[in-house]
Amino acid sequence: xxxxxxxxxxxxxxxxxxxxxxxxxxxxxxxxxxxxxxxxxxxxxxxxxxxxxxxxxxxxxxxxxxxxxxxxxxxxxxxxxxxxxxxxxxxxxxxxxxxxxxxxxxxxxxxxxxxxxxxxxxxxxxxxxxxxxxxxxxxxxxxxxxxxxxxxxxxxxxxxxxxxxxxxxxxxxxxxxxxxxxxxxxxxxxxxxxxxxxxxxxxxxxxxxxxxxxxxxxxxxxxxxxxxxxxxxxxxxxxxxxxxxxxxxxxxxxxxxxxxxxxxxxxxxxxxxxxxxxxxxxxxxxxxxxxxxxxxxxxxxxxxxxxxxxxxxxxxxxxxxxxxxxxxxxxxxxxxxxxxxxxxxxxxxxxxxxxxxxxxxxxxxxxxxxxxxxxxxxxxxxxxxxxxxxxxxxxxxxxxxxxxxxxxxxxxxxxxxxxxxxxxxxxxxxxxxxxxxxxxxxxxxxxxxxxxxxxxxxxxxxxxxxxxxxxxxxxxxxxxxxxxxxxxxxxxxxxxxxxxxxxxxxxxxxxxxxxxxxxxxxxxxxxxxxxxxxxxxxxxxxxxxxxxxxxxxxxxxxxxxxxxxxxxxxxxxxxxxxxxxxxxxxxxxxxxxxxxxxxxxxxxxxxxxxxxxxxxxxxxxxxxxxxxxxxxxxxxxxxxxxxxxxxxxxxxxxxxxxxxxxxxxxxxxxxxxxxxxxxxxxxxxxxxxxxxxxxxxxxxxxx
DNA sequence: GTTCTAGAAC
DNA sequence: GTTCTAGAAC
Numbered sequence: 025x026x027x028x029x030x031x032x033x034x035x036x037x038x039x040x041x042x043x044x045x046x047x048x049x050x051x052x053x054x055x056x057x058x059x060x061x062x063x064x065x066x067x068x069x070x071x072x073x074x075x076x077x078x079x080x081x082x083x084x085x086x087x088x089x090x091x092x093x094x095x096x097x098x099x100x101x102x103x104x105x106x107x108x109x110x111x112x113x114x115x116x117x118x119x120x121x122x123x124x125x126x127x128x129x130x131x132x133x134x135x136x137x138x139x140x141x142x143x144x145x146x147x148x149x150x151x152x153x154x155x156x157x158x159x160x161x162x163x164x165x166x167x168x169x170x171x172x173x174x175x176x177x178x179x180x181x182x183x184x185x186x187x188x189x190x191x192x193x194x195x196x197x198x199x200x201x202x203x204x205x206x207x208x209x210x211x212x213x214x215x216x217x218x219x220x221x222x223x224x225x226x227x228x229x230x231x232x233x234x235x236x237x238x239x240x241x242x243x244x245x246x247x248x249x250x251x252x253x254x255x256x257x258x259x260x261x262x263x264x265x266x267x268x269x270x271x272x273x274x275x276x277x278x279x280x281x282x283x284x285x286x287x288x289x290x291x292x293x294x295x296x297x298x299x300x301x302x303x304x305x306x307x308x309x310x311x312x313x314x315x316x317x318x319x320x321x322x323x324x325x326x327x328x329x330x331x332x333x334x335x336x337x338x339x340x341x342x343x344x345x346x347x348x349x350x351x352x353x354x355x356x357x358x359x360x361x362x363x364x365x366x367x368x369x370x371x372x373x374x375x376x377x378x379x380x381x382x383x384x385x386x387x388x389x390x391x392x393x394x395x396x397x398x399x400x401x402x403x404x405x406x407x408x409x410x411x412x413x414x415x416x417x418x419x420x421x422x423x424x425x426x427x428x429x430x431x432x433x434x435x436x437x438x439x440x441x442x443x444x445x446x447x448x449x450x451x452x453x454x455x456x457x458x459x460x461x462x463x464x465x466x467x468x469x470x471x472x473x474x475x476x477x478x479x480x481x482x483x484x485x486x487x488x489x490x491x492x493x494x495x496x497x498x499x500x501x502x503x504x505x506x507x508x509x510x511x512x513x514x515x516x517x518x519x520x521x522x523x524x525x526x527x528x529x530x531x532x533x534x535x536x537x538x539x540x541x542x543x544x545x546x547x548x549x550x551x552x553x554x555x556x557x558x559x560x561x562x563x564x565x566x567x568x569x570x571x572x573x574x575x576x577x578x579x580x581x582x583x584x585x586x587x588x589x590x591x592x593x594x595x596x597x598x599x600x601x602x603x604x605x606x607x608x609x610x611x612x613x614x615x616x617x618x619x620x621x622x623x624x625x626x627x628x629x630x631x632x633x634x635x636x637x638x639x640x641x642x643x644x645x646x647x648x649x650x651x652x653x654x655x656x657x658x659x660x661x662x663x664x665x666x667x668x669x670x671x672x673x674x675x676x677x678x679x680x681x682x683x684x685x686x687x688x689x690x691x692x693x694x695x696x697x698x699x700x701x702x703x704x705x706x707x708x709x710x711x712x713x714x715x716x717x718x719x720x721x722x723x724x725x726x727x
Numbered sequence: 728g729t730t731c732t733a734g735a736a737c
Numbered sequence: 738g739t740t741c742t743a744g745a746a747c
Contacts, residue, residue: 059737083737091737116737170737170738526728557728619728638729640742677743691741 057141305454427478
């Protein structure tokens with residue numbers, strides 16, 4: 025019976041008719057409203073009357089009639105889109121963060137709408153009371169609390185989130201109108217874009233954005249116009265097209281459709297390290313634009329393969345920026361990956377709030393004194409960041425030489441940090457060609473180009489060191505003349521950086537005789553103890569006894585023998601455990617970034633049956649690549665003199681997946697209930713090289 | 728590393 | 738209302 029639906033959606037897929045394709049975009053419509061605001065009824069009424077294939081994805085029932093999770097809804101929505109259907113997302117969606125992932129389902133073939141059921145709270149509450157029936161008053165009272173609370177924190181959707189159409193309903197008449205509007209949208213129709221039914225005081229903002237979408241020419245004062253797609257952020261496809269085709273940059277005709285395919289939900293890339301930088305030296309320092317653009321593109325290209333998934337964004341204030349168009353053209357010529365390097369029009373101090381572009385690092389075209397003022401980007405950044413930046417900068421350096429960069433971590437008290445998400449500012453000083461400014465190079469472009477190249481090198485190096493903060497950069501050395509201390513030195517002692525309570529292991533390793541109760545075994549090289557908060561039935565720690573060997577990052581080739589000894593001792597205990605309980609499976613390894621001082625090997629059974637395992641971080645620290653298997657560590661140290669350390673933040677906040685069958689679970693309790701039953705074999709990767717003990721037989725691995 | 732707790736999510 | 742998470746404090 026699904027054949028019928030497939031048949032109905034076929035014409036849309038035919039590339040033959042461009043026009044039809046344009047018109048027949050699929051729709052993802054997010055309902056936005058409190059419980060009992062009428063979201064489900066809305067969907068049902070539309071679906072009853074519509075000739076378009078709609079699917080209602082309802083979080084309350086998606087899980088076989090029971091409540092499900094947001095990821096489940098996303099998955100289901102993506103699947104329905106793939107089948108050519110349009111979807112209603114029937115969940116509260118009251119916060120921007122609740123909506124953002126759904127907005128990402130949009131693309132060249134799919135537009136995303138919001139339908140806001142902003143009905144009086146009273147009405148919702150009385151409906152809930154009726155719905156639950158019994159003890160109207162009590163239920164109503166509880167419902168009131170819930171609904172009020174939810175509504176208190178609501179954030180009405182904005183076009184800037186990426187919606188192409190938003191319909192606001194403030195009463196039941198509005199709802200009826202909206203139902204009729206949506207019901208009338210046939211498979212090949214499209215609804216006009218913009219905000220509808222908005223009568224709020226905030227209407228101005230909405231209209232402002234709408235205007236901006238329609239006529240970019242007249243809105244040059246707008247803070248941000250994306251000049252390139254920034255996939256995954258709030259700029260929807262339509263915005264890109266409109267802007268590019270009507271602003272004299274039609275040749276850009278951006279590939280908006282880059283990944284519209286809803287088949288796989290693209291990972292949230294809001295935490296991809298991104299550096300926004302202004303063009304250095306081309307404003308007040310009057311550096312030649314042609315030459316400067318060559319250097320920018322050349323340096324970007326040079327750093328491209330070191331970037332990983334990190335991104336570089338050249339920012340300027342206006343759409344008419346000469347340097348932006350020069351760089352864009354040259355970057356395109358060189359086929360530089362436009363996902364990882366692009367240009368952006370906007371205020372570098374408001375990239376997130378005004379432009380929807382998340383940049384954790386921004387560069388400042390600084391002056392040599394590293395002081396605020398002077399106008400331009402420098403003044404703007406110091407101004408936006410507040411006194412915190414000036415203080416943090418002065419802590420690190422008092423001045424900067426041309427060609428150098430200085431990385432300054434931004435205190436979290438800085439508005440730039442908490443509003444814009446900027447964690448680091450990198451001051452850069454470029455060459456000066458302006459006779460009215462200090463150190464003028466007097467048109468010496470041989471020297472000038474060299475200095476500008478150095479400036480960008482320093483900048484990008486600084487950014488890389490931030491992007492890889494967790495990975496050791498043993499010789500990150502001097503990226504600047506300033507004493508930028510990004511990393512603690514890995515060799516020395518860093519007693520200060522470990523809070524007293526995180527030194528427990530160190531204390532035991534140094535003086536095991538003082539901790540008789542805890543110590544299971546001790547030798548000159550190591551101490552074995554039970555983990556104080558075991559995360560599984562069996563969980564012990566083998567501590568190294570070398571002072572200053574705090575963590576995996578400190579391990580070098582000279583520790584190879586020790587690592588092997590620790591492993592052997594771990595295996596001996598493993599065998600003891602296996603003798604006591606043959607059903608156990610044990611894994612030995614290190615945390616990439618441990619919380620507690622003193623190198624320690626975890627010997628942990630894979631049941632993870634423990635009430636101490638409470639947090640996502642716990643789970644992921646033992647089941648993702650954050651956990652470095654002892655066998656691998658030994659091999660890496662043997663071959664390369666050090667162990668691979670994987671950046672923690674991402675890994676530790678990954679979704680919760682069963683370590684056996686890899687299924688995903690919405691929260692710890694559900695995960696735990698799953699793993700208590702899951703009998704799937706461990707992933708083949710884990711069964712190699714003796715990462716798991718006992719080693720499984722082939723019959724366990726093969727299907 | 729844990730505990731505590733505010734607030735997000737439903 | 739409860740459940741759960743995540744950040745701050747320790």
